[in-house]
Amino acid sequence: xxxxxxxxxxxxxxxxxxxxxxxxxxxxxxxxxxxxxxxxxxxxxxxxxxxxxxxxxxxxxxxxxxxxxxxxxxxxxxxxxxxxxxxxxxxxxxxxxxxxxxxxxxxxxxxxxxxxxxxxxxxxxxxxxxxxxxxxxxxxxxxxxxxxxxxxxxxxxxxxxxxxxxxxxxxxxxxxxxxxxxxxxxxxxxxxxxxxxxxxxxxxxxxxxxxxxxxxxxxxxxxxxxxxxxxxxxxxxxxxxxxxxxxxxxxxxxxxxxxxxxxxxxxxxxxxxxxxxxxxxxxxxxxxxxxxxxxxxxxxxxxxxxxxxxxxxxxxxxxxxxxxxxxxxxxxxxxxxxxxxxxxxxxxxxxxxxxxxxxxxxxxxxxxxxxxxxxxxxxxxxxxxxxxxxxxxxxxxxxxxxxxxxxxxxxxxxxxxxxxxxxxxxxxxxxxxxxxxxxxxxxxxxxxxxxxxxxxxxxxxxxxxxxxxxxxxxxxxxxxxxxxxxxxxxxxxx
Numbered sequence: 330x331x332x333x334x335x336x337x338x339x340x341x342x343x344x345x346x347x348x349x350x351x352x353x354x355x356x357x358x359x360x361x362x363x364x365x366x367x368x369x370x371x372x373x374x375x376x377x378x379x380x381x382x383x384x385x386x387x388x389x390x391x392x393x394x395x396x397x398x399x400x401x402x403x404x405x406x407x408x409x410x411x412x413x414x415x416x417x418x419x420x421x422x423x424x425x426x427x428x429x430x431x432x433x434x435x436x437x438x439x440x441x442x443x444x445x446x447x448x449x450x451x452x453x454x455x456x457x458x459x460x461x462x463x464x465x466x467x468x469x470x471x472x473x474x475x476x477x478x479x480x481x482x483x484x485x486x487x488x489x490x491x492x493x494x495x496x497x498x499x500x501x502x503x504x505x506x507x508x509x510x511x512x513x514x515x516x517x518x519x520x521x522x523x524x525x526x527x528x529x530x531x532x533x534x535x536x537x538x539x540x541x542x543x544x545x546x547x548x549x550x551x552x553x554x555x556x557x558x559x560x561x562x563x564x565x566x567x568x569x570x571x572x573x574x575x576x577x578x579x580x581x582x583x584x585x586x587x588x589x590x591x592x593x594x595x596x597x598x599x600x601x602x603x604x605x606x607x608x609x610x611x612x613x614x615x616x617x618x619x620x621x622x623x624x625x626x627x628x629x630x631x632x633x634x635x636x637x638x639x640x641x642x643x644x645x646x647x648x649x650x651x652x653x654x655x656x657x658x659x660x661x662x663x664x665x666x667x668x669x670x671x672x673x674x675x676x677x678x679x680x681x682x683x684x685x686x687x688x689x690x691x692x693x694x695x696x697x698x699x700x701x702x703x704x705x706x707x708x709x710x711x712x713x714x715x716x717x718x719x720x721x722x723x724x725x726x727x728x729x730x731x732x733x734x735x736x737x738x739x740x741x742x743x744x745x746x747x748x749x750x751x752x753x754x755x756x757x758x759x760x761x762x763x764x765x766x767x768x769x770x771x772x773x774x775x776x777x778x779x780x781x782x783x784x785x786x787x788x789x790x791x792x793x794x795x796x797x798x799x800x801x802x803x804x805x806x807x808x809x810x811x812x813x814x815x816x817x818x819x820x821x822x823x
Contacts, residue, residue: 347404350447354408357443358391361415379425387418408447412456416440420463428467437463538687545691548577549698558702560709564599566702568608571601574676574695578688579603582654582677585699586614588670593623595672619645629670631693632661633684658682660689662696671700765789 368375369384394410419440422433437460445453552558552573557565567585575583584600593616600609616623625632625642634640637659638647650656658678664671674696676688 350408351398351404354411354447355395357415357447358395358411361418362388362391365418378427379422383421383425386421387414390414390417405448409452412440412443412447415443416456416459416463423467428470429464434464434467538685541685542687542690545577545687545694548573549691549694552695552698558698559705563702563706566706567599567699568601570674570695570698570702571599571608574674574692575601575603578676578691580676581679582656582675584675584677585672586675587672588626590669593617595626598672614650618649621645626661626663626673627670629663629665631663631689632659633689634659635683636681655679658684660684660692662689662692664696664699666700666703671703674699765793 365384365387369381369388372381372384391411391414394407394414397410398404398407416437419433419436423429423431426433428434440460441453441457444456552569555561555566555569557569561569571583571585574580581603582600583603585598586595587598588595595614597610597612600612601607602609614622622632622642622645632642634643635658637643637651637656643651643659646656651659654677656677657680660676661673662676663673674692676692
C-alpha cells in the first residue's frame with residue numbers, strides 16, 4: 330500500500346503530517362472509486378434511480394484528481410479537488426434519487442469532516458456552508474428533480490440541517506479538544522526536550538568526568554612508575570610531581586610546601602609555572618600572618634577555593650600573595666609524615682575555576698605521593714649510610730687485624746729480645762761477675778799471689794766492661810740483640 334501512495338506522492342517534499350494527510354486523501358478517493366465501481370457493476374440487479382453512467386463520473390473525476398498529484402500541482406489543490414468531486418457525486422446522486430429525501434443526502438455531512446481532517450478548521454466551515462446551501466437549494470428545486478419523491482421535504486431539510494449543525498458542533502468541539510491535546514503534547518514535548526537536553530548535558534558531564542578520572546588514573550599510574558619517584562633525588566621527584574599536576578589539571582601554578590611545626594610556617598620546596606615552564610623555590614608563609622589559612626590547614630582537609638579572594642580560608646592571601654601573582658582560584662591538599670601534617674601541595678589558577686570532585690580526588694592522590702617520595706629518599710639515604718658504615722667497620726676490622734698481627738710480631742720480637750737479654754745476662758754478663766766475685770773472695774782469704782789475682786781481676790773487669798759497651802752500642806743503634814753478635818768477640822764462658 331505504501332508503494333501505491335508513493336506512486337502518487339513521488340516528488341513531494343512533505344513533512345510527516347503532510348504525508349499522513351495525503352495518504353488519507355488518497356484512501357478516501359480510492360474507497361469512493363471502489364464503491365462507485367461496485368454500484369456500476371451491480372446496477373442492473375438493484376433498483377437504483379441514478380443512471381448507471383452516473384456511477385462512472387466520480388471514478389473519472391477522482392482518478393483524474395489523483396493523477397494531478399503526479400503533475401505536482403500541489404497537495405492543497407488536490408485535496409480541494411477531491412472534496413469537490415465528492416460533492417459533485419453526492420449532488421448528482423441526490424438529483425436522480427429524490428433530493429433531500431434521498432439516502433445520499435446525509436453523505437453531504439461527510440464533506441466538512443473531510444475538509445477538517447485533510448485541511449483545517451476554516452476549510453471545514455467553508456464546506457459546512459456549502460453543504461447547508463446544497464440542502465436549501467435541493468429543498469426549493471425538489472419538484473423539478475428527475476425522480477421526485479413524495480414526502481415532507483421541509484422536515485427532511487430540518488433533519489439534514491440539524492445533521493449539518495451537529496457535524497459543525499462536533500468539528501468545533503473536536504478542534505478545541507485537538508488544539509488542547511496538541512498544546513498539551515507540545516508542552517510535554519518541550520518539557521521532554523528540555524529534560525532530554527538536561528539529560529544529554531548530564532550524560533556529557535558524566536562522560537567528561539569519567540574521561541577526566543581515567544586521565545588522572547593513567548597520570549598517577551605513570552608517575553608512580555617514574556624513575557625520579559623511585560630512584561631520583563628529592564628535587565627531581567618534586568619537579569616531576571609539580572609538572573605532572575600542572576599539566577593534568579591544567580593549573581597555571583603548582584607548588585609543594587613543607588610545614589615547619591616549630592616555627593609554624595610553610596616553606597616552598599618547589600614551584601612550577603605552567604605558562605613559563607619554569608621552576609622556583611624558597612618562599613615562606615608564616616602562621617601569624619595568615620591565621621585562618623593555617624587553622625584550616627591544621628584541620629588536615631583539602632581546601633578548595635573557587636574564588637580565593639573571598640573564600641574564608643584563603644582571603645588573607647589577597648594582598649600579599651594572590652594579587653601579586655594574579656591568582657583567582659586555588660586548591661590545597663595536605664600531605665602527612667608519620668601521621669602528622671608534613672606540608673601541602675597547592676594548585677593555583679589565574680582564572681576563576683570551579684574545582685570538581687575528580688580534581689580534589691586527583692590532588693589528594695598526588696599529595697599522598699609526596700610523603701612516599703620523602704620516605705623513599707630517607708630510606709635510600711639510611712641504606713647508603715648503613716653500607717658506608719659496613720665498609721668502615723670492615724676496613725676497621727681489617728686494620729685491627731693488621732695492627733694485631735703487627736703487635737703480635739712486635740711482642741714476639743720483644744720476647745725474643747728478652748730471652749736473648751736473659752741469656753746474655755745469665756751467661757756473658759754473669760760469667761765475668763762471678764769470676765770477679767771469686768777473685769775478691771780469694772784476695773780476702775789469702776795473702777799470697779796478690780799480683781796474679783789482681784791481673785785476673787782486672788781482665789774480668791775489662792771483659793765485663795766490653796760486654797756492657799757492646800750492648801749499649803746495639804741498643805743505641807736500635808738493632809736487635811743477638812747472642813751470636815756477642816759470641817763473635819767475647820770469649821766463651823769457661
